[in-house]
Amino acid sequence: MSYTGGCSCGSVRFAISKNLYLLACHCNECKKRTGSAFGLSVVVETENVENYQGETKTFTRKSESGRPVSYEFCPVCGSTIRWGIEAVPSRSIFAGGNFDDLSQFSVAGEMYIETAMDWSRLGCNLAQVGEPDNEFRAALIEKSK
């Protein structure tokens, strides 16, 4: 099974062989990044990224807990492609909406629910206030098996 995707203009393309989980994030930085009410994160082990082509630029911001998050985005169309966080250095996080077929994934949980709009909560059983911890990540992986 391969999951393929790319940016809006098509100059960045990627494929992954396996994903750990799909997560919705209601933090305010995801609102800025997407221009929408929440972000979608497809979390993968970087070793399962089979193909990643096209030029990207990087923008680094601080997370709400103060740690750096570096986004790779397409300099032509501006789509965010992927990012990484220090807490899980072996993993890459892809912006969900860039996958060619987002219906291949089920949403496993949501986080930063305290800054969600009343009308944007997804009703996931796995719902975290604030940032994820390892226990929450393990539950998301288990739910997605």
Ligand SMILES: [Zn+2]
């Ligand atoms: Zn592009």
Ligand SMILES: [Zn+2]
């Ligand atoms: Zn977020």
